[in-house]
Each structure stands twice: as C-alpha cells, then as structure tokens.
Amino acid sequence: MSRRDTDMAELPPGIDAPVFAEPWQAEAFAMTLALHDKGLFSWSEWAQALSSEVKKPGAAADGHDYYEHWLAALESLLAAKGVAGKSDVDTIAAAWERAAHATPHGKPILLENDPGS
Amino acid sequence: MSHDHDHDNELDPFAARVxxxxxxxxxxxxxxxxxxxxIVDTYETKIGPRNGARVVAKAWSDPAYADWLKRDATAAIASLSYTGRQGEHMQAVFNTEDTHNLVVCTLCSCYPWSVLGLPPVWYxxxxxxxxxxxDPRGVLEExxxxxxxxKKIRVWDSTAELRYLVVPMRPEGTEGWSEEQLAELVSRDAMIGTGLARQPA
Incomplete structure (x- = not known):
C-alpha cells in the first residue's frame, strides 16, 4: 500500500476532494440514505449488506469499485426485502439502456424514449 | 476510472441499474x-470535514466543551447542529503526548459523516x-x-452504531488564536488520525 506505487499516491490531498466519481454513485448513495430514513432497513442491516459485498474476493485495492459494491449491497437488500427483485431491475435497466440509445444527444434521457426490445 | 463513451447517449450498466x-x-x-x-447536494456541498474542524477548534479553545466532548461526544457535537443521520453515537478520542489515535472501519466503511462528510477513497x-x-505504524509512515x-498507537474500529473522531493535539504557537483560525489547522486526515494538525505558518 505504499503511497508511491499505488493509487493512494494519486489521491488529491485537498480536504474537499470529490467523493463521487460519477453521478450514479451519488444517486445510489442518496437513495440508500432516503430508504433508511423511510425505515426500510436499519443502519446495522445496511452495514452488514455492504460489508458482505466489500469482503468478496476481487475488490480493488485502490477502492475505485467501492460504489459498485455499494450498489450490489443495495440491490441485495432491496431484493431480500421484496421491494425490487433482480429480474425486475434487469428488465427496467435494459429499458433505460435502450432509452439512452434512442435519445438524441443533448436531450434528457427519459424512460418513455425506450423503443422497446 | 475511465469509461469509453463511443455513443452520444449511453448509460453504463451501473448507471442503468441505479x-x-x-x-x-x-x-x-x-x-x-x-x-x-x-441529499446529494447536502453531502457534496454542505457537510464536510469543516464541521469536524470546528468541533476540534472549539475543544481546543474551551476546556468545558472539551470535557463535554470527552464524556458525551454525541451530545457535544449535536449542540453544534452536526447530527448523524443514522442515529449513530460518536466518541471523541484525544491524542496526547503518549498516545496517538487512528480510526478505521475493518467491516466496511463506517465513518463519522456528520462531522467529516464522506470518506476518502483510501479509507x-x-x-x-x-x-x-x-501495522498502524507502517500505515502512518506511508x-x-x-x-x-x-508513542502508543490506539486503533479504533468503527461500527454502524459507534463512530470515532480523533481530536489532534493543538499545535504550539497558537495561543490567543480564534476558533476560526484554529479550525484552519485541522485537516480531515488529522481527524481520522492519519495526520496531525498543521503547524501555524
């Protein structure tokens, strides 16, 4: 973990360094907080779900995949609670991807733009 | 982390799932x-290590507040309106001449968000x-x-219920400084324990 030969060396030292690399990471984070506020799960439940994801082998040493684990933890918790099953998420995610392809550049991507499979 | 966008409008699989x-x-x-x-806006712009720096600066300036922070950090921090969203309890651990404190979360990434914002990538x-x-000593050297x-090093392992804030030692040569001036010397890393308070210029 020498700071010279890993990504740790490249971390911005500034106190206000950005914590989200991409917007979806911020959205996944915020959804988790909102669902906790709503009482859908306790913070201990969340910590357990996240912990079991980040403990899986293959986690990047530089932590860049952290929010991928975060998202996987959120999905597994929502599936376990019967709120959003994996197949439903798969189906709607595919619709979002098709909608993105069908949306002209510069226009907001809307799910209604999905031309269908 | 780079993603190649060869199409004008493309959601990567993670964005699509979110x-x-x-x-x-x-x-x-x-x-x-x-x-x-x-929520995103709040965490990106309003909550951050400056909250924690104000807590530390107040503890340096006000012995009664420091004592309160030692006994009941949750209440002492809440008195400055920095309240945790997850109902977690806070404990302040004070660096001394003999002991340096270091905070980690071995389980996942529990972190005192209300006072430090979101954790850095390396955390x-x-x-x-x-x-x-x-090997805390080796980590600190890095x-x-x-x-x-x-000097003893105490490592505090955060949990979902209990988060730690390191109160670094006040640098010498800062007598008579205001809390605002002192807060400028307190970095995020100093409050995790991977650094010390800055020396006055």
Missing part, C-alpha cells in the same frame, strides 16, 4: 427523486481497512507520519 432502482422505488412511493437531489479501500489494525517509537 436508474432502474430509482424507477421502481419512485413508483412504490419509497423515494422522491427531488429529495434524492437534495474505503481494502489495504487501509486491513493494515490499519495489523501517510508521511513517523511517530516516536515510544
């Missing part, structure tokens, strides 16, 4: 997309989470912090 969750949760009335934006990365406990061999 949107799918948002769609389902909004339909079920579990989240309000506008509230999600507010969440496996090497720090595993090595801070096994952060450029070499402590005297006789």
């Amino acid at each position: 949107r799918a969750l948002e769609t389902i949760l909004t339909q079920k009335g579990l989240i309000d997309p506008a509230a999600i934006d507010v 969440k990365a496996p090497p720090y989470r595993s090595r801070a406990v096994i 952060f450029g912090l070499t402590l005297p061999a006789d």
